[in-house]
Amino acid sequence: MAGNQRLQSARDKALALEQVVNTVVIGQQQAIRLILIALHARGHVLLEGGVGVGKTTLLRAFSKALGGAFGRIEGSVDLMPNDLLYSAWVDGDGKPVIDPGPLISHGEDTAVFFFNEINRARPQVQSLLLRAMAERSAEAFGREYKFPHMVVFADRNAVEKEETFELSAAARDRFLFEIGISNPLDVAVRKQLIFDPKFHDVDALLSTLSEPLLDYSELNALDHDIQQAIFVSEEIEDYIVRIWDATWEPHKFGIEIPDVYMEDLVVAGASVRGMSAMVRAAKVSAWLAGRDHVLPDDVHAVLLPALTHRVFLSPVYEGRREHIMPLFVEALRNHISTP
Secondary structure, three states, X not given: OOOOHHHHHHHHHHHHHHHHHHHHOOOOHHHHHHHHHHHHHOOEEEEEOOOOOOHXXXXXXXXXXXXXXXXXXXXXXXXXXXXXXXXXXXXXXXOEEEEEOOOOXXXXXXXXXXXXXXXHOOHHHXXXXXXXXXXXXXXXXXXXXXXXXXXXXXXXXXXXXXXXOOOOHHHHHOEEEEEEOOOOOOHHHHHHHXXXXXXXXXXXXXXXXXXXXXXXXXXXXXXXXXXXXXXXXHHHHHHHHHHHHHHHOHHHHOOOOOOOOHHHOEEEOOOHHHHHHHHHHHHHHHHXXXXXXXXXXXXXXXXHXXXXXXXXXXXXXXXOHHHHHHHHHHHHHHHOOXX
């Protein structure tokens, strides 16, 4: 990769983008790195976190730095699929007006689309979004709208359970990563967020991003080049396959978690799509580190966000997913021998 000037230049721009976003959204370095990986691996992201932790600010910052359009919709129990495609209202003269909805309004200029509280939306709405995620297109007004550069971000309301609809296994598997965003632990950062007026006005804060640092329309081609340029050795391939097998039958690999009967823990492990997506992300991690080959550290960097939503637990353990899955992934790292 050292001889590929285009990839080196793109890497410099990506790291510059990361540095700038870290000045706008502080205390979220790991989440920012994972989002940077997802954007370059062209994968969608499911965000986990409470209210007011800065998810929207983070996505708006990335969208502005990419130079593309930012779309957003709020999930609600009365949201219908057509609400994504068009909005109808009455103007001052009493005439009906129909405008393109948030999913299609920016067309090919869409870089980031944020579905807030996706589990408040009915399955029919989620299904329409799944098609848009898979095909990056939607039909409306008798034509097909395409958004080839769009990456979808969604978050779930994890606090309120009334009038919510959990994502199906197929829906969850469409997301490259599930990334947790929580309040920063560093006391100095927490004080800065609370007491520094600079962080109280989001619009003014984002105005400091004066110009795009990346061209969102070039990311598809860049991803193709990265995937071709980064090498995965046979030893790393075997290592990843062992991890894959362990997500299905962890007890056969000596994996143990306190207070968990391992033979009853997993209903279904990671899918082929999930594992291939993880490999794509590991290649981007290696590229960002300036290497032309994947190391176990690259796999470890993306293991939790790539698998935490793709391993399906039995009902008796599903309620403890948030606690169990980090332990499960840590056990995968510790018990599966690395090359």
